[in-house]
Amino acid sequence: MRSVVIDKSRDKVNDECGVFGFYNNDDFDIVSLTQDGLYGLQHRGQESAGITVIKDGEPFTVKDIGIVSTVFTEKNLKKLPQGKISVGHVRYTSHKYLDRAASQPLVMRYIEGSLALANNGAITNFPEIRAKLEKGGAIFQSNSHAEVIGYMISTHRIETDSIEEAVLCAAEDLKGSYSLVISSPSKLIGLRDPHGFKPLCIGKLKNSYILSSESCAIESIGGEFIRDINPGEMVVIDSEGFHSYFVNKKKTTSLCLFEYIYVARPDSIIDGVNVNLARRKAGEILYKEDPVDADIVCGVPDSGLDAAQGYSSASGIKYATAFIKNKYIGRTFDVVGIDKKQRLLKTRLNVIKNVVRGKRVVIIDDSIIHGNTSAHIVKVLRDAGAKEVHVRISSPEFVHSCYFGMDLPDSKDLVSNKYSVEELKKLIGADTLKFLSIDGIRKIASGCKIGICDGCFSGVYHADKPKIKFEDKFENKIKKV
Numbered sequence: 001m002r003s004v005v006i007d008k009s010r011d012k013v014n015d016e017c018g019v020f021g022f023y024n025n026d027d028f029d030i031v032s033l034t035q036d037g038l039y040g041l042q043h044r045g046q047e048s049a050g051i052t053v054i055k056d057g058e059p060f061t062v063k064d065i066g067i068v069s070t071v072f073t074e075k076n077l078k079k080l081p082q083g084k085i086s087v088g089h090v091r092y093t094s095h096k097y098l099d100r101a102a103s104q105p106l107v108m109r110y111i112e113g114s115l116a117l118a119n120n121g122a123i124t125n126f127p128e129i130r131a132k133l134e135k136g137g138a139i140f141q142s143n144s145h146a147e148v149i150g151y152m153i154s155t156h157r158i159e160t161d162s163i164e165e166a167v168l169c170a171a172e173d174l175k176g177s178y179s180l181v182i183s184s185p186s187k188l189i190g191l192r193d194p195h196g197f198k199p200l201c202i203g204k205l206k207n208s209y210i211l212s213s214e215s216c217a218i219e220s221i222g223g224e225f226i227r228d229i230n231p232g233e234m235v236v237i238d239s240e241g242f243h244s245y246f247v248n249k250k251k252t253t254s255l256c257l258f259e260y261i262y263v264a265r266p267d268s269i270i271d272g273v274n275v276n277l278a279r280r281k282a283g284e285i286l287y288k289e290d291p292v293d294a295d296i297v298c299g300v301p302d303s304g305l306d307a308a309q310g311y312s313s314a315s316g317i318k319y320a321t322a323f324i325k326n327k328y329i330g331r332t333f334d335v336v337g338i339d340k341k342q343r344l345l346k347t348r349l350n351v352i353k354n355v356v357r358g359k360r361v362v363i364i365d366d367s368i369i370h371g372n373t374s375a376h377i378v379k380v381l382r383d384a385g386a387k388e389v390h391v392r393i394s395s396p397e398f399v400h401s402c403y404f405g406m407d408l409p410d411s412k413d414l415v416s417n418k419y420s421v422e423e424l425k426k427l428i429g430a431d432t433l434k435f436l437s438i439d440g441i442r443k444i445a446s447g448c449k450i451g452i453c454d455g456c457f458s459g460v461y462h463a464d465k466p467k468i469k470f471e472d473k474f475e476n477k478i479k480k481v
């Protein structure tokens, strides 16, 4: 069978999944609502999508590689019954090969029936846990962290009195980041890791409950946001409502700062911070830190747009739309050759020439990983007749890797570790180049109710790094689809 190799050269940070769950206390069309919820989380992962519906304690699942609109065809949706509980997932993988068996929700049999599980995160002690389980005779179908978590829960259920206790026991042994949505035959469970790396929140639609990575998905199905799940909190929803439990509370919590800069949708509110306002603030601070004279300020779609508006309001420089992003190109596979890669960049992002011709342009993007996209943006602006191009980045330089679920290259491959800002400016062909300072980026999250992680900028992490790299131990075991 032909293997599908992911194009890892994309010059963007990638996130790692969106999770969704619904507990139906009314007579809602749970299939349709879960599908719509996943549409609201599609920005978090475009490689696979899946829904499991629990009806009379039994799971029914549709999942496949692809985006929500291609996986949930009319024909596929007919395979899902109307039930009491649903679990939904959209996935991005950080591995080189797409592993079809790792598509979620993962459904496993255990002592009480079936467990469906959807996860967003990276378990840093995954290699150790998996090796220990394999030594004990466990056989795994995929490279998925979710499968290991499911196995741990089902094992603990044998020696505990309830699924809640089993989940809490499993959580005691997990390190790193995770936001989980789990269904048992009669309960819907949400669990956020004790550091709070990944967001997870709860909402309500009439008498029914919703769990979601982001509040935007709750609102998009007409629901009402109740609150964020706290770091280390497990929420259990059953016929009596929702109950809260805690595991392993940490003194230092650390929401991934990149949720505010790039990952989350601007209409979401995460741990008390409105994502749109956080990005606007980044733009305002960027201007205050490094003012420049220009005619227009533009953003690179999508996450540079709000920052550009903030820059415009702080500077008085006119805001303009210079780039059109083709939203219909998902993640690309098997992209070979510089020409094709360049063409793809152009197909993804094209400039409106008359907006920039003869102008001094400030262009705002969220990050620079390899530098290819920035160089492309500067070139197309100059080709379109821009007089000056000033690049502003609404985050500090990436100089460290991420171990907690964001797909950043090794630190040695980050462009900011190879060149100074001045050298990078020349490399991408800009007139000036400035990054937001670390103090500046911390200010955009000043209203955050929990602590933040800025490890990829500062090198300071509030959780242990993995002792063994997953790829070193298991990459050769990943199945190719």
Ligand code: SF4
Binding pocket: 197, 255, 256, 257, 258, 259, 401, 402, 403, 404, 405, 406, 453, 454, 455, 456, 457
């Ligand atoms: S290291 Fe960076 S990308 Fe990783 S969790 Fe922390 S802030 Fe997010």
